[in-house]
Amino acid sequence: xxxxxxxxxxxxxxxxxxTAMIVLAWMGALNSPADDRQVTPPKTASxxxxxxxxxxxxxxxxxxxxxxxxxxxxATPDDKGRAPEQTVQLGHGNCEDFASTVRAVCAAKDxxxxxxxxxxxxxxxxxxxxxxxEGGNMWMSSNGSYSAVLSLSDAKDHICRIMGWWYDDTTIxxxxx
Numbered sequence: 001x002x003x004x005x006x007x008x009x010x011x012x013x014x015x016x017x018x019t020a021m022i023v024l025a026w027m028g029a030l031n032s033p034a035d036d037r038q039v040t041p042p043k044t045a046s047x048x049x050x051x052x053x054x055x056x057x058x059x060x061x062x063x064x065x066x067x068x069x070x071x072x073x074x075a076t077p078d079d080k081g082r083a084p085e086q087t088v089q090l091g092h093g094n095c096e097d098f099a100s101t102v103r104a105v106c107a108a109k110d111x112x113x114x115x116x117x118x119x120x121x122x123x124x125x126x127x128x129x130x131x132x133x134e135g136g137n138m139w140m141s142s143n144g145s146y147s148a149v150l151s152l153s154d155a156k157d158h159i160c161r162i163m164g165w166w167y168d169d170t171t172i173x174x175x176x177x
Contacts, residue, residue, distance in 0.1 A: 056109040056110070056111065058106060058111055058132060058134075058139055058141070058146060059139075059146045061102065061105050061106060061109065061111075062102060062141045062144055062145060062146035063144075063146065064105075065088075065098065065101055065102055065105065065141075065144045066143075066144030066145065068088055068091065069087055069088060069091060069092060069093055069097070069098065069101065069144060070091060070092045071092070071093070071094070071095070071098070071143045071144075072092040072093065072094065073094050074094050081093075081094070081096040081097055081100060082097050082100075083100075084097075084100050084101040084103075084104040084105075087100070087101050088101060095127050095128040095129070095142070095143055096115075096128045098128075098130075098141070098142075098143045098144050099115045099128040099129055099130045099141070099175075100115065102130040102141045102144070103115055103130050106130070106132065111132060111134060112132060112133075112134055113130050113131065113132040114130070114131055114132070114174050114175075115128055115129070115130055115131075115174070115175040116128070116129055116130075116131050116152070116155070116172050116173065116174055116175060117129075117172070117173055117175050118155075118156055118159040118160070118163075118165075118170055118171070118172045119170060119171050119172075119173070120163070120165040120166075120169055120170050121169050121170070121171075122165075122166065122169045123163075123165060123169075125163070125165075127142070127159055127163060128175065129141060129142045129155065129159060131149070131152070131155055138150060138151065138154075138155075140155045140158065142158075142159060142162065152172055153172075155172065156170060156172040159172075
């Protein structure tokens with residue numbers, strides 16, 4: 001019986017050792033004798049680098065933000081959002097963080113945008129999006145995505161379909177900043 005238990009313990013410690021070696025190799029602490037390159041963690045972006053790298057094209061801006069920021073709800077419901085620079089540095093944010101980050105990059109590229117909030121009365125939830133109506137080309141960004149829309153009611157319909165909300169139960173209002 002004891003040999004069986006020690007075999008399991010041996011496999012467990014081997015698994016822990018392998019895990020530790022993988023983590024150390026990823027951090028660049030271990031080098032293979034055959035290969036002198038070190039593994040480095042992925043680069044983090046800054047808001048200014050996204051502004052510099054982005055063309056004055058809303059679709060490209062949304063794509064770049066979506067590549068650097070992942071959706072994550074805030075820990076508390078009373079959390080009112082982060083500054084765009086902080087959202088990009090952290091690499092995650094909620095819908096308000098995405099909306100304000102898209103708006104900040106667009107403002108730096110002279111693209112007029114507004115933040116709107118779609119609210120479901122029944123679900124008592126809301127979702128922030130960035131919308132632009134530049135030269136008759138209306139588009140919206142929801143959590144870093146890009147979608148061409150025809151009107152505010154089309155944007156509201158789009159969000160209702162994504163969130164699973166009833167259209168007649170929701171409102172869309174500009175968020176004044």
